[in-house]
Amino acid sequence: MSETKKKLVVVVGPTAVGKTAMAIKLANHFGTAILSADSRQFYREMSIGTAKPTAEELAAAPHYFINSHSIAEDYSAGDFEREALALLDDLFKTHDTVVLVGGSGLFVRAVCEGFDALPTALPAIREKLNTAFETEGLAPLQARLKAVDPAYFETADVQNPQRVIRALEVYETSGQPFSSFRQRDLLKRPFQVVTVGLTMERAVLYDRINRRVDAMLADGLLDEVKALLPFREKPALLTVGYAEIFDYLDGKLTLEVAVDKVKQNSRRYAKRQLTWFKKYGHTSWFTSADWDAILDYINA
Structure with missing residues (x-):
């Protein structure tokens, strides 16, 4: 951990656990900005299926890496690492604390640790x-x-x-x-990383996921996916919430079955996110109600 006073507060956890609200609350408390490390919220064309923050939430604190790219562009974790580190270097000139939030473990790790040089595939x-x-x-x-x-x-x-x-x-x-x-020496960053994991009782989380999917359908997920058909082979669209609806549009599934699969796969993804982040770094776990404990942990 770096000796610098500059601190990156990383908010992680499963989908639908309340990371966006916590990140905004922290950003307002510290008078700082938020970087999104959600691998799909970068894309302007993907909003409903990614549970992107609302206009009101985006206005509540400065946000970066949301609506920053087009799905027509290729954008990797390595690209994100370079751009995020450059932005952090700039933000830390005027802020002692910056918030990073996201459920994409690979992209969180890109910023906090970097990657070993992976071999180029033949x-x-x-x-x-x-x-x-x-x-x-x-x-x-x-x-x-x-x-x-x-x-x-x-x-x-x-x-x-x-x-x-x-x-x-x-x-x-x-x-x-x-x-x-992924187990070799980590790159030293010129800032301190403090990772806050959000969790909740599993039955409550799964109910929130199911309700979120229903809300996505009501908000126009089908039309969003139809508009993305020309880009369906892009990696960001081979994911939960989009792949299942493409199968429906192809006539492989009924809408009811497709929606059930979105819910089921979202719950499975949440479980994998929890597994990943529980093994990742030095994450301390809280519920959204543990505000004082979270601040004590960050300020320790």
Whole structure:
């Protein structure tokens, strides 16, 4: 941990747990800005299915990396690392504390720790894996990843084809599991990282997730997904809330079944987020009601 007084307060936790509200409350308390580390809220065209903060929430504190890019652009965790660090360098000139919030573990880690230099996949390997995905689907690739890298499989978002294929690319190129590259020496950052994990009773969280999905449908998720059809192969759209609706639009599922799958996959994703963040760094866990304890932890 750096000796600098500059502090990055990272708010993590599962989807629908209340991270946005907590980040805004912290930003207002410290008179600072918020960086979003949600890998899908970058995109202007994806709002309803990503549970993006409302206009009122965005106005309540300065936000960065929301609506900052177009889905037509390719944007990686490495790109985010470079841009976020440059922004933090600027923000820390006038703020002692900045808030980072998000449920995308890979993007949180990009800012807080950086990445080891991963091997570049051989084109033939990448082509083979992508062809396998197109012809056989995700399940065989998931099984392969579980066999060769169970440590990564346990905590990764294995419903995301991009994550699965990338991990297999690394393994087949290097002969080493993807997880081994994530366990090497971490990069030292010129700021202190304090990670606040938000949690709640599982039945309550799952009910919030189900209600959120119903609200997304009522707010026009179907129309949003239809408008994104030309970009459906983009990694950000091969994810929960979009993939299932594409299957409905393709006639593979009824709307009722598609919505049920969105809810089910969202609950599974929340479980994986909790698993990932509980193993990540030095996260201390609180409920949204633990405001005084959270401040004591941050100020310690």
